[in-house]
Amino acid sequence: MAPKITVIGTGYLGATHAAAMAELGFEVLGLDVVPEKVELLSAGRVPMYEPGLEELLRRHVQGLEGATGRLRFTTSYQEVADFGDVHFVCVNTPQKHGEYGCDMRYVDSAIESLAPLLTRPALVVGKSTVPVGSAARLAARVRELAPVGEGAELAWNPEFLREGFAVQDTLHPDRIVVGVTSEDAERRLREVYATPIGEGSPFVVTDFPTAELVKTAANSFLATKISFINAMAEVCEAAGGDVVKLADAIGHDDRIGRKFLGAGIGFGGGCLPKDIRAFMARAGELGADQALTFLREVDSINMRRRGHMVDLTRDALGGTLLGKRVAVLGATFKPDSDDVRDSPALNVAGQLQLQGAQVTVYDPKGMDNARAVFPTLVYAASAMEAARGADVVLHLTAWREFGELDPAELGEAVAVKHILDGRNSLDPELWRKAGWTFRALGRPTA
Structure with missing residues (x-):
């Protein structure tokens, strides 16, 4: 019989x-533990924007018309313990306030909350990103x-979701990593992931510390790669080179x-x-x-990009932001x-405003969240506005949407045709042809 699954924490x-x-x-x-979130999800709605997630949810939430009814939500740990065979822990692990x-x-x-209620055999599976040694x-x-x-x-089973591709990454993962201490735990997780394994997703079995390190090591490598090309952008600016062509050239090396290797204002996110x-x-x-002192420089390069913008x-x-x-x-x-x-985008907007500029922001999906963080910025309903x-x-x-903007049309709205990418x-070329001063x-610069 297929195991019954619970998921603790219904954020992203x-x-x-x-x-x-x-x-x-x-x-x-x-x-x-947030009743409003449970209500929202039970109505087939998600508290964040993620392509394809709401449709997937609506296909399965109990009580919705045409749904399979395989998915429901609760605020009760007792109900979770009584129901589940495999419990996935997916709660948030933010940075400590004022610390790293x-x-x-x-x-x-x-x-x-869960463990004292487990009166029959169960597998608890951590998915949150935690410091090595936690498992x-x-x-x-x-x-x-x-x-x-x-x-x-x-067991520990790190997540590798990319925002914007989370549904695809969960249903068709590029790898499944499980840190286990018994053959039974491995067998249960192979059962849970039988479909993606059958489709060819690699299933990597490790000890606890390795499983905990995989996500952090992967993110550290990606952060290093981004900061590397941003450091090269600084050198290109000093030497008159072109970082995009440089990235293309070194990117051909497999x-x-x-x-x-996209140079810009750096990485952010949760x-x-x-x-x-x-x-x-x-x-x-x-x-x-000492093994990770290089990550301080990675972080420093990344934060420097915002100030550079x-x-x-x-x-x-012309040397002043005032007014x-x-x-x-x-x-x-x-x-x-x-x-x-x-x-980084919102950080730059906030810094500009603090230094005296009148800043108007537009984003296709992030306006409500941005307004909650920076209520003093002006928000527009479109790029044109x-x-x-x-x-x-x-x-x-x-x-x-921004890549598809018409430079000529946008040029009619602005006071000065000056764009920084x-x-x-x-x-x-497209923007310069339309009479814009373009800087990236x-x-x-030319």
């Missing part, structure tokens, strides 16, 4: 995982608290590859920045801090998401 990761498990044919119960370390409160709370500690805690004792086991900082903090606790804007405006009208296209940290956590009367336009999130994804990071 949890909601996607719950809907995907239902799509794979399992009976699923999702839990969240990872805040484990939500993971610990989930384990402390061993939590496994001991589960055994200690669960009435079923050794019958309650822990040992390097072209992906993640994962990369906090994960590399937590990794540095944990390495320090383990006495291996502010400086370029000031230069474009100048700036249009900012993009507020989310990346396209195809409404996530503004640690967003944001650009009206602008002395300079900043392209800071690479939405497809912070994502190196617009066609300079790490590229020749």
